[in-house]
Amino acid sequence: MAIPVRGAGRTYEIHGAADWAHLCRTYPLDVTNSRRHDWYRVTGRGGRWLLPDWSRVADDWDAVHLSGWGYLTAATREIVVDAEYSSVIGGWGPDETYWLTGKVREIDEPRVHWDAEERGDPWRRVDGDGLSRRPAR
DSSP, rough: BBEEEOOOOOOEESHHHHHHHHHHHEEEEHHHHHHHHHHHHHHHOOOOEEEEEEEHHHHOOOOEOHHHHHHHBBBTEEOSSSEEEEEOOOOOOOTEEEOOOOSSSOOSSBBBBOOOSTSSSOOOOOTSSSSOOOOOO
Protein backbone atom coordinates (compact mmCIF):
# COMPACT_ATOMS: atom_id res chain seq x y z
CA MET A 1 0.00 0.00 0.00
CA ALA A 2 1.20 3.51 -0.77
CA ILE A 3 0.03 6.35 1.47
CA PRO A 4 -0.03 9.85 -0.04
CA VAL A 5 1.85 12.39 2.07
CA ARG A 6 2.78 16.04 1.94
CA GLY A 7 5.85 17.74 3.34
CA ALA A 8 9.59 17.41 3.24
CA GLY A 9 11.98 15.96 5.73
CA ARG A 10 15.38 14.40 6.21
CA THR A 11 15.31 10.69 5.41
CA TYR A 12 18.00 8.24 6.51
CA GLU A 13 18.41 5.59 3.81
CA ILE A 14 19.21 1.98 4.68
CA HIS A 15 20.70 0.31 1.60
CA GLY A 16 22.32 -2.55 3.47
CA ALA A 17 23.74 -3.89 6.71
CA ALA A 18 26.42 -1.18 6.99
CA ASP A 19 23.78 1.57 7.05
CA TRP A 20 21.80 -0.22 9.79
CA ALA A 21 24.97 -0.85 11.82
CA HIS A 22 25.87 2.84 11.54
CA LEU A 23 22.39 3.80 12.82
CA CYS A 24 22.81 1.41 15.77
CA ARG A 25 26.31 2.72 16.59
CA THR A 26 25.21 6.35 16.38
CA TYR A 27 21.97 5.96 18.38
CA PRO A 28 22.50 2.80 20.47
CA LEU A 29 19.76 1.24 22.56
CA ASP A 30 20.69 -2.01 24.31
CA VAL A 31 17.81 -4.47 23.77
CA THR A 32 19.65 -7.61 24.89
CA ASN A 33 17.15 -8.51 27.62
CA SER A 34 14.11 -8.26 25.34
CA ARG A 35 15.56 -9.67 22.08
CA ARG A 36 18.25 -12.16 23.15
CA HIS A 37 16.16 -15.34 22.92
CA ASP A 38 14.32 -14.53 19.68
CA TRP A 39 17.38 -13.28 17.85
CA TYR A 40 19.44 -16.24 19.05
CA ARG A 41 16.84 -18.53 17.45
CA VAL A 42 17.08 -16.58 14.19
CA THR A 43 20.86 -16.09 14.03
CA GLY A 44 22.40 -18.66 16.38
CA ARG A 45 24.40 -15.86 18.01
CA GLY A 46 24.53 -15.51 21.78
CA GLY A 47 25.61 -12.06 22.86
CA ARG A 48 24.51 -8.47 23.26
CA TRP A 49 22.05 -6.75 20.92
CA LEU A 50 21.30 -3.18 19.84
CA LEU A 51 18.51 -1.37 18.05
CA PRO A 52 18.50 2.29 17.10
CA ASP A 53 16.99 4.49 19.81
CA TRP A 54 14.22 5.94 17.66
CA SER A 55 13.61 8.93 19.96
CA ARG A 56 17.25 9.95 19.48
CA VAL A 57 17.19 9.18 15.74
CA ALA A 58 14.25 11.64 15.47
CA ASP A 59 16.53 14.43 16.73
CA ASP A 60 18.46 14.24 13.44
CA TRP A 61 16.16 12.46 10.97
CA ASP A 62 12.45 12.77 10.13
CA ALA A 63 12.18 9.33 8.58
CA VAL A 64 14.08 6.09 8.03
CA HIS A 65 13.65 4.24 4.73
CA LEU A 66 14.63 0.60 4.19
CA SER A 67 15.26 0.12 0.47
CA GLY A 68 14.20 -3.04 -1.30
CA TRP A 69 17.87 -3.98 -1.71
CA GLY A 70 18.55 -3.25 1.96
CA TYR A 71 15.69 -5.54 2.94
CA LEU A 72 16.81 -8.37 0.66
CA THR A 73 20.45 -8.23 1.75
CA ALA A 74 20.17 -7.42 5.46
CA ALA A 75 16.76 -8.17 7.01
CA THR A 76 16.47 -11.12 9.44
CA ARG A 77 20.25 -11.63 9.51
CA GLU A 78 22.83 -10.85 12.16
CA ILE A 79 24.34 -7.42 11.55
CA VAL A 80 27.60 -6.89 13.41
CA VAL A 81 27.64 -3.43 14.99
CA ASP A 82 30.98 -3.66 16.84
CA ALA A 83 33.07 -6.19 18.78
CA GLU A 84 30.41 -6.49 21.50
CA TYR A 85 27.05 -5.89 19.81
CA SER A 86 25.03 -7.08 16.84
CA SER A 87 21.55 -6.20 15.59
CA VAL A 88 18.75 -7.54 13.40
CA ILE A 89 16.39 -5.70 11.06
CA GLY A 90 13.06 -7.27 11.93
CA GLY A 91 9.45 -6.21 11.46
CA TRP A 92 10.17 -4.10 8.37
CA GLY A 93 9.04 -4.66 4.81
CA PRO A 94 10.97 -3.89 1.64
CA ASP A 95 10.90 -0.25 0.53
CA GLU A 96 9.20 0.75 3.79
CA THR A 97 9.54 4.13 5.48
CA TYR A 98 8.94 4.87 9.15
CA TRP A 99 8.15 8.53 9.86
CA LEU A 100 9.57 9.71 13.17
CA THR A 101 8.45 13.36 13.27
CA GLY A 102 5.40 15.33 12.17
CA LYS A 103 7.09 17.18 9.28
CA VAL A 104 5.48 14.87 6.74
CA ARG A 105 1.80 14.08 7.12
CA GLU A 106 -0.71 11.85 5.40
CA ILE A 107 -3.05 13.89 3.22
CA ASP A 108 -6.74 13.33 2.67
CA GLU A 109 -6.45 11.39 -0.57
CA PRO A 110 -7.08 7.71 -1.19
CA ARG A 111 -4.40 5.23 -0.26
CA VAL A 112 -3.11 3.23 -3.21
CA HIS A 113 -3.28 -0.55 -2.93
CA TRP A 114 -1.21 -2.89 -5.11
CA ASP A 115 -1.55 -6.61 -5.76
CA ALA A 116 -0.13 -9.37 -7.94
CA GLU A 117 -2.60 -12.10 -8.86
CA GLU A 118 -0.01 -14.87 -8.68
CA ARG A 119 3.60 -15.12 -7.63
CA GLY A 120 5.81 -13.65 -10.33
CA ASP A 121 2.97 -11.67 -11.94
CA PRO A 122 3.44 -7.91 -12.33
CA TRP A 123 2.07 -5.70 -9.57
CA ARG A 124 -1.10 -3.82 -10.46
CA ARG A 125 -2.94 -0.99 -8.80
CA VAL A 126 -6.13 -2.16 -7.05
CA ASP A 127 -9.06 0.27 -7.17
CA GLY A 128 -11.61 0.77 -4.40
CA ASP A 129 -13.80 -2.02 -5.82
CA GLY A 130 -10.99 -4.52 -5.19
CA LEU A 131 -10.35 -5.17 -8.89
CA SER A 132 -6.88 -4.88 -10.26
CA ARG A 133 -6.38 -2.52 -13.18
CA ARG A 134 -3.71 -2.53 -15.82
CA PRO A 135 -1.54 0.57 -15.68
CA ALA A 136 -2.55 3.25 -18.17
CA ARG A 137 -0.31 3.56 -21.22
